[in-house]
Amino acid sequence: MAKTQDDGHDVVIIGAGAAGLACASDLAKAGLRVRLVEAEDTVGGRIRTDRVAGFTTDRGFQVFNTSYPQVRRRLDLPALFLRAFTPGVLIHTDRGRIRLADPTRRPRDGVTLLTGGQIRPRDLLAFGVLSARAVLEPASRVRARPDVTTRAALADAGFSEEFVETFFRPFLSGVFLEDSLETSARFFHLVWRSMLRGTLCLPRDGIGAVPEQLAGGLPSGLLRTSSPVTELTQTGVVLAGEEVRARTVVVATGAGAAARLLPGLAPSAGRTVTTLYHAVGSSPLSEPTLLVDARRRFLNTCVLTEVQPGYSGDGRALVSTSVLGAPGPVEEAAVLTALAEAYGADTRTWEPVHRVTVRGALPVMPPPMLLTRTTRFAPGRYVCGDHRATGSLQGALASGARAAREVIADLKATGTP
Template structure:
């Protein structure tokens, strides 16, 4: 094996998703010599955008949340030309299409929150109290709260099983990509807080514009795409072509499955798989930029993407995005199309399936109780970061990358001062 250049890097970061980009950015800003290696030809990990059949199509339904602290720190939002979703969601019930919205934002559109329509008066009081606490409390307080599952958290807040089944389970299943509401209660409170305090949007060029912006801020020669890594050794990283990149430290910032392959002994969570179906139609079934969920749970959520971002279409056709758990077969896909006709009150007979994306490990499983952040230290000089080491969100990925950079800097500086610093390896953690 030959070395790829004549020098040794301070840090090699493997994987140019959100976590790897954040880590490389912080390490470079600290003055270290960093090399960021990405196996694919473009950055982003799961945050990618393609051009398909005249449409801008993300690899799975994704939204941009403006309230995340790491987003506020790292992203120039004006450059993304964001367009917002309508606050709240539409809920297709057995009998009607009802609106669940934040009355503080859209008071004139809150008629479906009158007792007896979407929820009882008691449920509205309970959910209002929960929402006020989550919106106003410091995030640090929510992170320290008693953990369990989302389902138990809702019950503890006094929310009835009826409202859970009518609205919360259908809606949150699309957020967490699981329909048992087993996700960590503390993570649920943080997610609920972010939705109450922020705005869900779509960038004009798709979600891939977010990692592209992060990559554009890196110093020259830090990022190298089309360079897969086959192994991590005590001396650095071994490339798939047999070359070796020597480094004092290596940070593995890939998805959990690849991380476990590169760092044998690393315990990773299960992943949630989701499939998104993209249908083109000449007439949009809904002109409002709003998310629709189904109380019968025939799909996770659906929306007319071109109502949010008209730039997603080049020929004036509408693009409908619909997500379902797992990977549905042909019969299930046809059943979803029929359910969409019912949900929108439209005839989907002329809709064309222009794209389908199945994303394994779209989110890490976070059954409660679970830690919201883990050390990135794995072994001396070896680190691992990503949303699977924190929370299943862009915020979690960026925060984990930032934590990896801090821990690498701490350890390298301690070594330079002649004091070897090491904290119990995270093998099995």
């Protein structure tokens, strides 16, 4: 029988990822007595950073977008010591590399595209119109449009099939973690908008610095790590043979764990991605730019130390490469062959540093897609996370904030201060 810990909590939150941290912060600010429990030894969920052999390696390739409203509201950006990627992407094709950049930030690259004949005028015009709408159009209009697949939306926008296959499909495969462009166009438009309005960066200490900063703003004693929850009870939650009582429980875990803890919750499908880290004697690309492959043999690759030199402890370059699924040794060797072509380098000398597979890295987001859903599951039971909103840091934080608002509203409705 579980021993009962009765600290008089109003709310127990399970999971100290971005959603749980946002929810805990907002509930604590509202004056509620909150306990946040996390199964792992530190916060972050899928937003984690490991130190491996002197290198800084994130749990999968991740970027930090400064344009997200929740990010601007909750984080001290200067304290993250952010450094930016190039505002554009390099595409490795059978005819060589194509650079596609934001013409508002890199006008010279836009002129090169116009005069170099690498991309048809029709596609450049469609690209300009799409980007202008993304920058100028309010988000409410994007949300109000009928939803279709991203592939259908790109065709409707006037892009040729060749351009979609050369640029959008390889680039967005790394964003959506699927290579058929079957993801909601509503989500695509919001992502495109955020990329053009913000800056894609990496924190000096890895992406794990983001949840660490969020956790650092919580009241002392609120967070408890290394505390996996085994079940929910009528009066709280059970962890390590101990019941923590609370009238309200918020499940802020990943989709799979949420479905296990809340029987009857419809499970959300997720995408799996594997990221390979290699140490290289000298940088194979002397700029902080994302490189994608038109043949889609990998999702994307970049030299992380061109963005943040401190990710290497011994002066060697650190290359990150992401691929769909969980490749075996044969597939991994094929990736190195593709990287040799893309970088024009001898990858046989590259030293494997780390490999991480993230299952459920992003929720599957087909159309028609609800950009946000209520977190209410049952009386006194709530569920939040990016699988309840959009597959992004913004989605996770916004879902956690919504859970806090709904908890506060429901407690007030029952006469709880």
